Amino acid sequence: MPARRIALLRGINVGGGKKVPMAQLRELVEGLGHTAVRTYVQSGNVVFTAADPDAAAAEVGEGIERAIAAAFGFDVLVTIRTRDELAAVIAADPFAGVADHPSRYHVLFLAEAGDPRRLEELDRAAYEPERFALRGRELYLWTPEGLGRSKLAQALSERRLGVAATARNWRTVTTLLALADAAE
Known part of the structure; x- marks a missing residue:
């Protein structure tokens, strides 16, 4: 294919x-x-x-x-x-076994690789149980109470990231891979 x-x-x-x-x-x-x-x-x-x-x-x-x-x-x-x-984004899932609700687990697809130094000042403990992980051009974001209520999502603005981004929930990410794999 x-x-x-x-x-x-x-x-x-x-x-x-x-x-x-x-x-x-x-x-x-x-x-x-x-x-x-x-x-x-x-x-x-x-x-x-x-x-x-x-x-x-x-x-x-x-x-x-x-x-x-x-x-x-x-x-x-x-x-x-x-x-x-x-497929690599899915395989690299840093919150497998933790993020148990696919509509509350998001991937921010960055226009270019994120700089981890821009996120160092965030006090991760202050946002628990919410979590994030930056992996190259993707930022994984687990918001157990939902994205709309997430203080961590607000903190992870494009301004802080220094790069444009668009988010998709985990269900959409996995469905897009299935569509890409479907026979033409």
Whole structure:
């Protein structure tokens, strides 16, 4: 199977703005020459086979960003991971056996590798039982009471991280891998 890619769009279809219908998003991605395009939930997750399997992730993401801006009139951050990168995110799960509720366990996909020094000043004990772990371009976040009530999630802002990010819950992460593995 050709290398599959996953596009994670940040901030669409939440609240009142940045509406992107999934059927139109699929058509837009197909219009860029990508194939076997599938979307998952309304929050902007696209699984596809890249038109150019050797294209850099940033190039693919920027192409989708430009197409969304042209079609919908607003900017959206698009973060790209390969199927194998997503599988590695799941395999590296630092909270296996602890995070027992997939909708309260999140992965923040960072646009570039995070700097662990930016997180050193956080008093982890002050946020327990919430936990986080930075692994390269992903930050794992366990919020047993939910993301909306999480003080740790508020503390882990993009400003503190120093890099743009988009979050997905564990159920979405594992479903995206299953979609990437599904026969075209």
